[in-house]
Amino acid sequence: xxxxxxxxEPAASELLLRLYKLGKIAWTLPLIEFIPGRDLQQLxxxxxxxxxxxLVFFMSQQAVxxxxxxxxxxxxxxxxxxxYYAIGRSTALAINRVxxxxxxxxxxxxxxxxxxxxxxLQRIKGKNALILRSKIGRELLADTLKARGVKVQYSECxxxxxxxxxxxxxxxxxxxxxxxxxxxxxxxxxxxxFTLFTPINHEEWLLSCKLLVVSERLANQAAKLGWKNIHxxxxxxxxxxxxxxx
Numbered sequence: 001x002x003x004x005x006x007x008x009e010p011a012a013s014e015l016l017l018r019l020y021k022l023g024k025i026a027w028t029l030p031l032i033e034f035i036p037g038r039d040l041q042q043l044x045x046x047x048x049x050x051x052x053x054x055l056v057f058f059m060s061q062q063a064v065x066x067x068x069x070x071x072x073x074x075x076x077x078x079x080x081x082x083x084y085y086a087i088g089r090s091t092a093l094a095i096n097r098v099x100x101x102x103x104x105x106x107x108x109x110x111x112x113x114x115x116x117x118x119x120x121l122q123r124i125k126g127k128n129a130l131i132l133r134s135k136i137g138r139e140l141l142a143d144t145l146k147a148r149g150v151k152v153q154y155s156e157c158x159x160x161x162x163x164x165x166x167x168x169x170x171x172x173x174x175x176x177x178x179x180x181x182x183x184x185x186x187x188x189x190x191x192x193x194f195t196l197f198t199p200i201n202h203e204e205w206l207l208s209c210k211l212l213v214v215s216e217r218l219a220n221q222a223a224k225l226g227w228k229n230i231h232x233x234x235x236x237x238x239x240x241x242x243x244x245x246x
Contacts, residue, residue: 037156052081059133125149
C-alpha cells in the first residue's frame with residue numbers, strides 16, 4: 001500500500017509521521033491551506049452580543065486555531081455561560097486544549113448531519129447562535145437552527161486557499177511512486193484532486209486508487225466522480241484514519 005495524504009498541514013505531516021512509525025509507505029500533497037478570515041477582528045464584538053444560554057459552533061479545528069488568539073489579544077476569555085458545540089471530537093479536543101469550557105459534539109461522525117441530532121439542540125427556539133467557520137461552508141446547520149427558531153450569525157474565522165501544483169509534475173511523481181490509496185477529508189479537497197489531473201490520468205490511474213474518505217456524503221460525491229473503491233473512516237481525526245488503513 002502506497003498512501004497519498006491530501007489533507008492540510010499540520011495534520012498531514014502528523015499523520016505521515018505516525019504512518020511511517022507503523023511501517024507504512026506514505027507521502028503528503030496538501031491541496032489547501034488556511035489564512036485568516038475577514039470577520040476575525042469582529043469576533044470579540046459578536047461574542048459580546050450573545051446572552052447566557054446562547055449557542056456557539058466551531059465547525060473545524062481551524063476555527064479554534066484562528067479564533068482563540070484574537071480573544072487572547074483582546075484580553076478576553078470564552079464566556080462560560082454560553083453553550084459550545086463542535087463539529088466532532090477532533091475539534092472538541094482542540095477547544096479543550098485552549099480552554100476548559102464544556103463542549104458538546106456528535107460521537108458517531110464528524111458532520112453537520114450528526115451535530116444537529118444532539119439532544120440539547122432540539123428545543124432552542126428564541127436563542128441566538130454564532131457559527132465560527134470558513135468563508136465557504138455548508139448551510140445545513142444554519143438552515144436547521146433557523147427552522148428551530150434560532151437567530152443565526154456567522155464569523156468567518158479563516159479562509160481555505162487552493163494550493164497550486166503543476167499537473168504534469170504531480171502526475172509523474174505519484175504514478176512513479178505507485179500511489180494506490182488516497183486520503184480525502186473534505187469535498188473541496190476531493191474536487192481539487194480530481195481537477196488537478198487530466199481525464200486520461202483519471203482513467204489510467206486516479207480512479208483506480210482506493211479512496212479513504214470521512215463521511216457518507218463524501219463517499220457519494222466520490223462515486224459520482226467515478227471512484228469505485230471507496231472506504232469510509234469513522235471521522236477525520238488522524239486516529240480514525242489510521243484505524244481505517246489497518
